[in-house]
């Protein structure tokens with residue numbers, strides 16, 4: 005028996021009249037009007053926007069090691085509800101994902117849960133310690149076929165090691181994603197270095213800590229003939245460096261988080277550590293530059309940096325609190341609030357930054373595909389006119405550290421479809 009699904013009354017990319025899609029065995033087989041199929045599961049889009057399923061290049065699921073804060077299962081649920089069909093789980097777990105045993109385990113667990121493809125990110129260095137390269141080749145050759153490597157949480161700051169990592173990655177055809185933070189410039193730093201941190205008495209994390217590594221890595225990538233991806237770009241200066249590097253033909257790509265687009269360091273006045281994140285919330289001028297860069301394509305895509313933390317690791321002294329924010333269930337809405345509009349992105353642009361570019365950057369052949377007959381049915385239905393109020397306790401994540409709590413945001417994910425199977429519908433997760 006073939007598995008069929010009818011997605012009715014949706015507007016692909018928010019363009020033109022509403023259509024219906026018939027999906028058979030995970031592939032779009034027909035697009036038309038008044039399609040009907042007897043006894044087939046039906047998702048009613050109510051005239052909403054149909055987009056390719058979102059791809060997150062930067063997620064922290066805390067399994068193994070901190071299953072009290074997020075598991076592959078709860079993180080997958082948050083992802084499906086947020087419209088994602090693929091996420092990349094960072095390697096800074098405990099133990100670190102620096103071997104094929106670990107990366108293959110993460111992949112297998114994600115497939116067992118079945119809500120979203122959980123692609124493991126392998127560590128660049130053993131134990132994220134920044135001294136010895138991990139076995140990138142073994143991870144790339146494993147069942148999970150690791151496509152991206154990162155020491156995220158930490159910077160690969162030794163330039164010789166970074167150079168070697170880029171050279172190996174280039175040979176293997178995989179991507180290195182850099183958490184750009186020169187550690188000598190951020191010793192003790194907990195907030196963006198600027199007037200707000202000075203007034204509040206918080207040790208400053210200068211823009212130059214990020215920008216110096218972005219510049220260095222662009223040059224290393226150039227000379228290695230390799231690709232490099234910059235995680236969570238946070239400053240106007242990084243935007244200028246990316247613009248320069250791309251103009252030289254350097255194979256550099258970058259992501260920005262929803263929180264760096266919407267929030268600035270004025271949020272720190274309350275000393276609520278929900279606003280503590282790496283890189284730190286910057287100034288409103290940085291937010292403006294990041295938004296424009298995303299619209300212009302200088303920044304390629306949006307990645308959530310979904311970083312769940314336990315209550316006790318957040319509700320403490322600002323200096324002691326762990327950095328990181330939830331992001332999977334709010335990303336689409338924050339993008340709608342910050343960059344969607346007449347001078348910004350249309351829904352085709354949203355498809356580009358949330359799905360097509362990330363899939364391209366990492367090389368996922370079955371994600372970020374056009375909405376067309378013969379293509380895999382990895383899809384997200386969005387209600388562009390919805391408004392909803394974020395409630396930290398109503399999120400699927402095991403943790404509640406969202407800075408968007410109580411905010412009313414536009415646009416909402418109505419349904420998510422992974423290879424023709426509905427994984428989320430009207431705010432409810434659909435397990436197999």
Ligand SMILES: NC(=O)N[C@@H](CC(=O)O)C(=O)O
Pocket residue numbers: 064096156157158183280281282283309311312326327328329
């Ligand atoms: N973004 C954060 O503030 N925290 C991340 C690590 C990281 O992305 O650097 C985490 O793992 O908690």
Ligand SMILES: [Zn+2]
Pocket residue numbers: 156157158183235236282283
């Ligand atoms: Zn990081």
Ligand SMILES: [Zn+2]
Pocket residue numbers: 062064094156157309311
């Ligand atoms: Zn991260």
